[in-house]
Each structure stands twice: as structure tokens, then as C-alpha cells.
Amino acid sequence: MDNCIILAGGQGKRMKTTKPKVLLEVLGEPMLEWVIKACEDSGIKNICVVKGYEGEQVEAYVSARSGSADIKTVLQSERLGTGHAVMMAKDYLKERSDGNTLILCGDAPFIDKQTIEGSLELHKENGNAVTVVTSVISEPHGYGRIIRTKDGISGIVEEKDCTDEQRKINEINSGCYWFDTKALCEVLGELTPNNAQNEYYLTDCISLLLGKGKKAGAFTSVNENVSLGANDRRGLLALNDIARKAVIDKWLDFGIEFTCLDGVVIGNDVTIGEGTVIENNVKLTGKTTIGSGCRIMSGCMLNNTAVGDNTVLNFVQSNDAVVDDNVKIGPWVQLRPDTHIKSGVKIGDFVEIKNSTVGEGTAVAHLTYVGDSDVGSNVNFGCGVVTVNFDGEKKFRTVIGDNSFIGCNTNLVAPVKIGSSAYTAAGTTVTKDVPDGALAIDRNRQANIEGYAAKKLKARNEKIAKQKKG
Ligand code: UD1
Numbered sequence: 001m002d003n004c005i006i007l008a009g010g011q012g013k014r015m016k017t018t019k020p021k022v023l024l025e026v027l028g029e030p031m032l033e034w035v036i037k038a039c040e041d042s043g044i045k046n047i048c049v050v051k052g053y054e055g056e057q058v059e060a061y062v063s064a065r066s067g068s069a070d071i072k073t074v075l076q077s078e079r080l081g082t083g084h085a086v087m088m089a090k091d092y093l094k095e096r097s098d099g100n101t102l103i104l105c106g107d108a109p110f111i112d113k114q115t116i117e118g119s120l121e122l123h124k125e126n127g128n129a130v131t132v133v134t135s136v137i138s139e140p141h142g143y144g145r146i147i148r149t150k151d152g153i154s155g156i157v158e159e160k161d162c163t164d165e166q167r168k169i170n171e172i173n174s175g176c177y178w179f180d181t182k183a184l185c186e187v188l189g190e191l192t193p194n195n196a197q198n199e200y201y202l203t204d205c206i207s208l209l210l211g212k213g214k215k216a217g218a219f220t221s222v223n224e225n226v227s228l229g230a231n232d233r234r235g236l237l238a239l240n241d242i243a244r245k246a247v248i249d250k251w252l253d254f255g256i257e258f259t260c261l262d263g264v265v266i267g268n269d270v271t272i273g274e275g276t277v278i279e280n281n282v283k284l285t286g287k288t289t290i291g292s293g294c295r296i297m298s299g300c301m302l303n304n305t306a307v308g309d310n311t312v313l314n315f316v317q318s319n320d321a322v323v324d325d326n327v328k329i330g331p332w333v334q335l336r337p338d339t340h341i342k343s344g345v346k347i348g349d350f351v352e353i354k355n356s357t358v359g360e361g362t363a364v365a366h367l368t369y370v371g372d373s374d375v376g377s378n379v380n381f382g383c384g385v386v387t388v389n390f391d392g393e394k395k396f397r398t399v400i401g402d403n404s405f406i407g408c409n410t411n412l413v414a415p416v417k418i419g420s421s422a423y424t425a426a427g428t429t430v431t432k433d434v435p436d437g438a439l440a441i442d443r444n445r446q447a448n449i450e451g452y453a454a455k456k457l458k459a460r461n462e463k464i465a466k467q468k469k470g
């Protein structure tokens with residue numbers, strides 16, 4: 001069985017945060033999550049995360065996440081180098097020593113399935129005890145350099161230990177390796193901190209294995225970002241830009257029309273159907289899915305929202321909601337969790353809908369709050385309707401039957417049920433159920449006082465005349 005060890009002990013001092021570095025986010029997801037997902041994509045089920053700085057936060061993150069991998073953590077309480085970090089997982093490795101172990105850096109988020117699988121294939125084919133994933137880059141400063149031989153590699157030299165000649169090598173160690181697990185366990189104990197940084201270098205395992213007559217090789221990844229990490233906020237922003245552009249590129253290749261990329265952020269797990277247009281300033285995150293033929297206009301922020309086909313959204317903020325086909329919503333609408341907008345619905349400006357179902361063909365044109373409600377089909381909401389769903393302690397539901405007409409400024413005091421084809425008069429506060437086909441009205445009859453204005457005016461003029469005299 002193959003395992004993976006993820007090195008995640010780093011602090012990231014220059015980030016100026018109390019979060020461990022691996023929990024800083026790229027495109028809305030912790031870097032550690034990117035690395036774990038790459039393992040899961042490659043079918044690796046057993047992962048051990050070596051935590052260090054603020055290790056409880058790393059622990060809390062992995063235990064709360066759901067995914068196919070079985071993740072354990074071990075603590076490295078002193079930061080003594082990458083080799084030392086792997087030593088912390090020695091017991092974990094000994095229990096699972098009959099295969100290969102992948103080592104990854106938790107702060108290098110762009111490791112990918114192709115690289116993991118390609119390097120494992122080479123590792124097995126050549127019968128290597130270790131295979132290093134390398135990358136050829138124009139600015140190798142700071143990375144370990146790969147020393148190639150005719151039929152493999154002879155080692156990795158860290159920047160600080162390099163000769164001037166070695167410093168010119170631009171094939172670098174990405175920090176990702178495949179080891180034969182038994183062979184790794186054998187040499188881990190032999191590492192010493194005899195180098196410029198007084199650290200236990202994991203990279204020294206290579207010469208130790210070669211010394212035992214074992215084979216070491218290198219796999220050059222075509223992914224030029226495979227080793228990229230971030231040391232400060234500017235670097236983290238650069239990772240975000242790379243990730244953001246990569247997702248947009250994928251959707252451009254698929255044929256999605258973007259009118260302008262300014263402010264467009266699309267998460268990795270989002271899907272978009274054919275013929276959909278995405279305008280500027282649109283943020284699609286989480287497990288959002290957009291159907292085909294939609295127009296997602298400026299100002300939309302959709303998180304975990306499922307949108308059907310041929311729907312138009314304009315300045316909509318939505319969280320954990322479902323919107324079906326041929327719906328028109330916006331501008332300035334909020335859909336809160338557990339809302340389901342069925343097909344053909346029209347929702348206009350300044351409307352908020354929460355934990356409610358809105359039936360087919362219903363119209364909610366303006367300035368309305370629908371909360372904890374089950375609304376039927378072809379209902380018409382006048383302007384300013386409010387479902388009064390909260391009494392200060394508990395929430396209650398409102399039920400509205402098909403084809404009803406809710407007059408302007410109606411208050412629906414829940415729990416309450418409006419029958420089908422029923423009416424409420426404008427300004428009514430509904431506190432009792434309304435039967436099918438009935439009109440609910442709670443207003444006093446209007447009285448008009450004839451000649452009222454003339455009387456008022458006469459009194460006013462007399463007062464002014466008196467003041468002038470006096
Ligand atoms: C290491 C490699 C270098 C390679 C580079 C790629 C060694 C000796 N050098 O450099 O050849 O080019 O990665 O980025 O391995 N970590 C711990 N505990 C520690 C030290 C590190 O958990 O005691 C973790 C870090 O949080 C990080 C990863 O290991 O996730 C790599 O550590 P980092 O300090 O960035 O690597 P370098 O030693 O600079």
C-alpha cells in the first residue's frame with residue numbers, strides 16, 4: 001500500500017499571522033487542502049501530516065474535513081529540518097512499510113495527479129529506492145540543485161551548500177519524492193545535521209541510499225509550478241493569481257464566454273455549462289454549478305449554489321441555494337441557505353429569501369422578505385411583503401397556496417397558511433389562516449372628509465392676519 005507524508009510544520013513568519021502556513025488559502029482553499037486533494041486524485045488513501053507550528057489548527061482542519069483519504073497527524077515539536085520532520089512519522093511508516101511513500105510539502109499547492117502518477121511509474125519501472133520530482137526553472141535561487149549522473153542522480157545540494165558551479169544548475173528539487181518505504185525507514189536514522197544549516201536534510205537520504213547500492217532517479221515534471229510556494233503575502237497573492245488564471249483558462253478552453261476578466265474568481269470545484277456567459281465581477285465558489293445558456297451578470301457571488309439552464313442572475317448573493325431553469329433574479333437579491341427557487345420564477349430588486357421554496361412561475365418583484373416559507377406556483381407578491389417568521393424566540397413557517405395574490409405591504413405572521421387562489425389586501429397583517437379563494441383584509445373602511453382642506457386653509461389665513469395686526 002502506498003502512503004503519503006505531508007510536511008506541514010512551517011510557520012510562515014513573514015505572513016504575520018497566527019495561522020500555520022499550510023492553512024493559508026489559495027483560491028479559497030487552504031494550501032494543505034490542495035495537496036491532500038492531489039493525493040486523493042492519485043488514489044492515495046493513507047496520509048500522515050507532520051504538524052508543527054500551531055499544530056492543533058492543522059489537526060482540527062484535517063479531522064473536520066471529509067474526503068476519501070484516511071489522515072493521521074504527528075507532531076514535530078522542534079523544527080530541525082525536513083529529514084527530522086519525516087523521522088516524526090517513522091512509526092506510521094513502519095506500520096505500512098510494504099510499498100512506496102510519497103513525500104510532499106504542504107505549502108506547495110500546485111502538485112498534481114500527473115506528476116504524482118508519472119513519477120511513481122518511473123520509480124517502479126527503474127526499481128528506484130528514491131525518485132525525486134524535479135523542475136527546470138529560470139530562477140533556481142533558494143532551491144536544492146539536482147546533481148545528475150549518466151543513469152540517475154548522485155544527490156541534491158542545498159543553495160547554502162552549493163559550489164559556484166553547482167549554483168548554476170537550474171534543475172531543482174521540488175520537495176516531492178517517492179521512496180521505497182522500507183529503504184526510507186532504514187536510512188532515516190542515519191541522517192546527521194552536518195551542513196551549513198545544522199538541519200537534518202531529507203535530501204541526504206539520496207546519498208545514503210546510493211551508498212547502500214540502491215538506485216536514485218529524478219522525474220522532471222512538466223508542471224512548471226510544481227515547486228511553487230509563498231514566503232510572504234505578495235507570494236501568496238501570486239499563487240492566487242496563478243490558480244485563478246488556470247481555472248479561467250480551463251473554462252475558456254471549454255468555450256465559456258467571459259465579457260471581461262476583471263474581478264472574476266472561480267473556484268476549482270465549480271462547473272459551468274455550455275453557452276453560459278460570465279460577466280466581470282463574478283465570484284463563484286464552493287460546489288457551485290451553473291447550467292447551460294445562463295447569464296451570470298456583474299456583482300454575482302454564488303457559493304455552493306446550483307443553478308439550472310437559461311437562468312439570468314444580476315447582482316445576486318447566494319449561499320447554499322438551488323435555482324432551477326429559466327429563472328430571472330436581481331438586481332440586489334440575497335438567497336440564503338436552504339432556498340429553492342423553482343423554474344420560471346422572477347425575483348426583482350431588494351428581495352431576500354431564506355430557507356424557503358418558491359414554486360414555479362411565482363413573481364416576487366420588489367422589496368420583499370420571504371423566510372421559512374413554502375410558496376406555491378404562480379403566486380404574485382406585491383411590493384414590500386414581509387413574512388414575520390420570528391417571535392423573538394422561535395421561527396415559524398408560512399405556507400402560501402398556488403395562484404395566490406399577496407397584496408403590497410402584507411405582513412404574514414407565522415405560523416400562518418394562505419390557501420390557494422386567495423388574496424390579501426394591501427397593508428394587511430395576516431394572523432389567521434386564509435381559506436382557499438378568500439380575501440384577507442384587516443383595515444378599517446376609509447372615510448373621506450369633504451371640504452377639509454378649505455377649512456384648514458381658512459383657519460391658517462386668519463391666524464396670519466391676526467399676527468400682522470398685532
Ligand atoms: C527543501 C529542500 C530543497 C527543495 C525545497 C523545495 C531539504 C533539505 N531541502 O528546502 O532541496 O528545493 O525544499 O521547496 O529538504 N518542514 C517541516 N519541518 C522542518 C522543516 C521543514 O515541517 O523542520 C516543512 C516546511 O513546513 C515545508 C517543507 O517542509 O512545508 C519544506 O521546508 P522548507 O524549509 O521550505 O524547505 P527547504 O529546507 O528550504
Ligand code: CA
Binds near residue numbers: 229
Ligand atoms: Ca521552501
